[in-house]
Amino acid sequence: MRVCVFCGSRPGSTPAMAELARALAREIASRGWGLVTGGGSVGLMGVVSDEVLTHGGEVIGVMPRHLVEREISHPGVDLHVVDTMHMRKALMYDLADMIVALPGGYGTLDELFEVLTWNQLGLHAKPTGVLDQDGYFATLLDFLDGAVTGGFLQAEHRALLLHGTDPGRLLDDLGAWQPVAVSKWISEEDR
DSSP, X not given: OEEEEEOOSSOOSSHHHHHHHHHHHHHHHHTTOEEEEOOBSSHHHHHHHHHHHHTTOOEEEEEEHHHHTTTTBOTTSEEEEESSHHHHHHHHHHHOSEEEEOSOOHHHHHHHHHXXXXXXXXXXXXXXXXXXXXXXXXXXXXXXXXXXXXXXXXXXXXXXXXXXXXXXXXXXXXHHOOOOOOSOSSOGGGO
């Protein structure tokens, strides 16, 4: 089992963010699972990789060539260098069994929403969740709930994104997750 972790290449504004990354990493390693990440040695990306490696776990990093220098590739991971960001996301997804997003910025959200969209379209059925720290994802989750209320997102598709504050419980929830078959995602009355 491998967990793909999308997260910031920055450490965040509080030490609690790094501790959340460490806690998730310890949980992954304690289960004997592997980690798939962006391959950087900086920010939360570096923290989660360092912690899994410290506990004897497998870490696979995927990084486009143009970022190997900028994100400072992690010397301890099994690094796969690809040509584009699209290839990065696709390979990270292919190598993982489930996806967890930690706090991050545009890149983290891009990665998260791309795999959610793939799931919505039926291109995959891998469980996806966000691990929250101090309500970091609260406004994003409220936005998604509003998209359901506003008629832009079906409730079944909103349920594709799990969330939690405890790493072990979130991994358990992702492991128990079952895909929901939605026969149509655009109905006749929506046309």
